[in-house]
Amino acid sequence: MEVNGVVLNMWVRDKLKIVNVICVMFVFGFEFAVYAESAIPNRYVVEVEFKTTADLEWLEDNGFSVDSVEGNKARVYIPVDALGLLEERGMYPTIVGYDPMPLEKTPPGYHNYAELTSALQQLANDYTSLCRLMSLGQSVQGREIWALRITDNPDIEEDEPEFKYISTIHGDEPVGTELCYLFAKLLLENYETDPRIKFIVDEVSVWIVPLMNPDGREAVSRYNANGYDLNRSFPRYPEELNAFYYDGGYPYLEGRQPEVYHIMRWSMDHNFSLSANFHTGSLVVNYPYDDDGGPSGVEAPTPDDALMKWIATQYAIHNPSMYSSSQFPGGITNGAAWYVVKGGMQDWNYRFLGCIEMTIELFNTKFPSGTFIPSIWNSNRESMLSYLECVLRGVRGLVYDRNTGEPIWAKILVKDNAQPVFSHPRVGNYHRLLLPGEYDLVCVKEGYIPYRIFGVVVEDGLATRRDVPLSNGDVNNDGVVSEEDVDLVVNGALGLESESITDVDGNGVSASDIQAVLNVIEGRDIGLFP
Template sequence: MAHLNNSLFILSLSLIFLQFFHTAVARGGQRDPGFVDIPYAASRRHLSEENHFQKLNALARGYMTNSDLEKAIKAFHGRCRHISRIYSIGRSVLGVPLWVMEISNNPGKEEAKPAFKFVGNVHGDEPVGRELMLLLANWLCDNYNKDPMATLIVDNVHLHILPSMNPDGFSLRRRGNANHVDLNRDFPDQFFSINNDIDERQPETKAIMSWIKDIRFTASASLHGGALVANYPWDGTKDKSKSYYACPDDEVFIYMAKLYSGSHYNMSLSKEFDAGITNGAYWYPIYGGMQDWNYIYGGCFELTLEISDNKWPPANELHMIWEYNKRSMLDLVASLVKSGVHGRIFSSDCGYPLPASIAIKGINYTIKSSETLADYHRLLAPGHQYEVVATMPGYKTRTTTIVVKEELMTLDFILEPEITIADRFLPNRCVSRRSLNIFAVISKSHMQVSLTLILVLAFLFFLMKRKAIVNHFKVRKLIRQRRVSAV
């Protein structure tokens, strides 16, 4: 009995010790292997990994397997087809499809609306996001045209939800993917030349990067576990120091992080993080992270959300965690159409949309309007005055001063062309410019088809011409023969 009590006492101390240190490594801090003898450490590590896997396997009861998740995604689409579509952005190392649910009143159509994405399960042993993504999708479906927030989001945003970026890590019960790579360290970095080799990147990372090229996301959030905080860029520093390192849109990210934290049940009450938010580099720096890459290369404002102190809480706590985070998730998506400045850019002489650039004076960050609809969506912190600058090669720059409040602001730009000497001699400048634009579109999306068609027509023309020439000589030969016989 005494032996049993001693064992329970030691187990309790171990759990307290692990609980004390779990937040320090929540975002992937590396531990020093120390001076332990390597063969002994290897055998102990093997036993530890087996025990860890068994514990997580037990905790996974009640969570969806990868197969369950795919079925749940398809079932959601089956009953919510009127406001959704599902598609895969690629496959994991082990070939599991990376399924995405798009929720909108016009899913799959290009519209002058902002797009938001949620990404869950970046780390395989942080599965809470997988579950919350399905709960969010089904809540929006159930409450569309019933709840004002659900209706606002579905009608005005294209919401894309990737429940699991790392299905292999989930099934293997480990942080990295099947190749033991931490996917939140696998993106190109702004300070150091890591991950620059395209061939070395993981398929899951490549899928995210291609996704960003295909869809112009305004904002994004990835869901993690192991702490309770809204984390924002920059995630690293030039000198690798642990210090606050602000990105150009620091005020906007603070606003977004506080919006999530303030709507959460208890995130803003954190004793570890002021207001429940943190600058990534100030917490501890990482390199090759997804949120910095999104902002720099994708024009997308991304937060890293730590939504549960426990990385793998028991399944019976998932509904409570959903209730704690539901309002925050909805408010973050709705902020795309409830704040910032949005609009389209047109040509004054011809009236067609222009793929121009939008900048804010004093902020070193530029976004572009879309190629076809010329819509732009610029997130800005409310309560400030901004000078919005629209620029387009061949057109005069336009600047407008606005005051952003916590409400939708629409600002369209009409740019005047810079008249050149060549333009003055054109009979109809708008027609010529539109023709050039049409040719540009064709050259981008249909060049191969167009070239094939031109070659086919040229070949047919050649055959017809050849036949005509042959017939001509035959006729001439026949005429000569007749003349000879007539003589």
């Protein structure tokens, strides 16, 4: 009887699975014939119950995209032939949708690719003094990945922080595209009349990429036209993500999906300090790390954990539904504590470029009716402004060669914090986001004496400015570092020379300056923090 019972249970389960598939096909109008013509492979969207977080990692390791987790339930995108694999694992899937979504089932009230292109071009034409529209490159199917730059001098790279909003890396999550467009309109249309917005546009280089996955958006699919989940397609930690770009980290651009390649190349060419990418399917601000090698459900804090929680809260606190979440206290979560994502965009930005990026889930429904857009915009408008304004906090300045005045691409470190930031290679400006407090910083560049910026007080407001005139030890600017330079620094310590000339390490003229120049002559390393 026990054997027969097992056989009967298996028979019943198989029949239920068939009924489930038939029901879903009925709901979606028997669309498999339409899907077969798409370049994007057919997939089910399923809900599963998992026993342990090891099941979540098994899903990701097998190429299935975990989309959301609540309690012991996960929503997952799987190939249509993978139902049996999940059942063998003991996770019995309930089919809740298809990918791609049938086009006639797509809710109205959204820009498609052509309409978005026209709308962005209109903004660029109407506000020529404030914005530029450019393509970062083309998608698999040849659609442009548009980027809108909004700032007071859009043709000039200035001493100002760079910020970016990116949306719809998953093509079936277009709410963020609409919010990015509305946000661009908000900045441009209110520049002349709203002092707050004018200050943002004057002081920040704002970049908006409203549609990273245009092919997926047109097909109403999570994936790009090659069938890749783009938010699993960035370099992975630790095998491909183990050093900063500045420190010689290999970018691993080759073999990337076109959309990922263009975003990576563009980000590497700039110096973004803060970023966010928009999704739907939940309601939360997700901050790094998404993956530090540990399991799902366990916090994976960065060196900037307290800062990230504060920045995430600046978004969530202005969105009442998000902030009052019963699943996520305060409307925020550490990425890995929710579920591990490997090959995601936000960790790549932080680990490779030093840019803080967060993943913002805007609405519990993946693709709601367009009639919800005005209310979603009202819930997120202040959040988007407040989050952006965080880029203006901390410590900022210019790094330059004290003899030539030329900008320098350098690394800025904070004492007792392993995470660096970097100055802009063409402008020399750096922007280190920090919470209010007192900090010791040091700026380093090969071939130059480390410059110490000690006792910097960061207020609860705009960034404290500390410029960095780096010296290679050539105090008299004769082209060589020699005993004559040592003599000048000695005289400076004795009060016989100008302090501005002989303070080569930023810590006031002292014996440390003499030792620093001697170390340059003798080829010895110079300590960063005493």
